[in-house]
Amino acid sequence: MDASLALSPLLLGFSSNRRHFGKLRALKISSDFSKIEVRNLSYKPPGTQQSILNEINLSLREKRFGLIFGRSGSGKTTLLQILAGLVQPTCGSVSIQKCGIDSSPIEPPKSLLPERVGIVFQFPERYFLADTVLEEITFGWPRQKSDSSLREELALNLQYAITSVGLKSISLDEDPRSLSGGFKRRLALAVQLVQMPDLLLLDEPLAGLDWKARADVVNLLKNIKKDLTILVVSHDLKELAPLVDKSWEMEMGGVLKEAPVPL
Numbered sequence: 001m002d003a004s005l006a007l008s009p010l011l012l013g014f015s016s017n018r019r020h021f022g023k024l025r026a027l028k029i030s031s032d033f034s035k036i037e038v039r040n041l042s043y044k045p046p047g048t049q050q051s052i053l054n055e056i057n058l059s060l061r062e063k064r065f066g067l068i069f070g071r072s073g074s075g076k077t078t079l080l081q082i083l084a085g086l087v088q089p090t091c092g093s094v095s096i097q098k099c100g101i102d103s104s105p106i107e108p109p110k111s112l113l114p115e116r117v118g119i120v121f122q123f124p125e126r127y128f129l130a131d132t133v134l135e136e137i138t139f140g141w142p143r144q145k146s147d148s149s150l151r152e153e154l155a156l157n158l159q160y161a162i163t164s165v166g167l168k169s170i171s172l173d174e175d176p177r178s179l180s181g182g183f184k185r186r187l188a189l190a191v192q193l194v195q196m197p198d199l200l201l202l203d204e205p206l207a208g209l210d211w212k213a214r215a216d217v218v219n220l221l222k223n224i225k226k227d228l229t230i231l232v233v234s235h236d237l238k239e240l241a242p243l244v245d246k247s248w249e250m251e252m253g254g255v256l257k258e259a260p261v262p263l
C-alpha cells in the first residue's frame, strides 16, 4: 500500500496504548525561533548515594543538530531519558524558550512536554510491535472520536515522514522484521517524525549498521535536520561530525561541558 492510499483508513483510528500525543505543529517559516534549555539538572537514582548527572546545563536552538559524546557509563543515556520525560530529574528544568530575531526571549519559557519529545533508542528495531510498516508507524495513534483532528494531522504528516526517511520505495504492508538493518532504522525514525516533535533524541543511531546503512542514516539525518531539532548521543564521532552544530562532552560523574568533536 502506498502512503497516500493509507491516509483514509488512518483517519478511522488505530490502537493507542503506546503513548499519548500532544497537539502537532505545522512547519512554519518565521524569523522567530525556539531553543531547548536545560538548566541545573541533576539526577540521583532513588536509594543511591551518588548523582549520575550533576548540574547539567545546555541550550540547543531549533533545527540544530547537537551531539553528546563521552565515555561509557558517564550518564549520556540517562540524560536522554530525562529529556524524554521517562525519568524524573532530582532537580533542574527542561524548557522551550521562544526567541526573537536578536536571540532575546520574547515570552516566558515553557516546560518541554514529554509528548513533544521523540526518542529513538539504541537498536530500536528490537522494540517493533506491529506486523506491517504502516501499523508500526500508526501503532500509538489516538483512536477516540474526540481525537479525530489530531489523527488527521498525524495522517497528513505521514507522507512527510515516509518521504523524509526514504521509505517510499517499500510497501507499507511489509513486515518490519523483514526489512534490512538500514530500513529498520528509517522506520524507527518515521515513527517519531510523524509527530513532528519539538526535540528528537537519538541514542547511538548508527550502532550495529554496516557501512552503507550508516552512510544512508547520516544522509537522512542531514535531511531531517532541516525541519527538526536533533540531539544525539553517539560514539561515532567521525561520521556525525559534519552534521554537528553544537557538541558537549559528558565527563565521568555526569558533568557536561561544551566541547568540539574530537577527531
Ligand SMILES: Nc1ncnc2c1ncn2[C@@H]1O[C@H](COP(=O)(O)OP(=O)(O)OP(=O)(O)O)[C@@H](O)[C@H]1O
Pocket: 045, 048, 052, 070, 071, 072, 073, 074, 075, 076, 077, 078, 079
Ligand atoms: N537507576 C539507576 N540506578 C543506579 N545506577 C544507574 C541507574 N541508571 C543508570 N545508572 C548508572 O549510571 C551510569 C550512567 O549510565 P548511562 O547508561 O547513562 O551511561 P552512558 O554514558 O549512556 O553509557 P554508554 O555509552 O555505555 O551507553 C552507569 O554507571 C549506570 O550503571
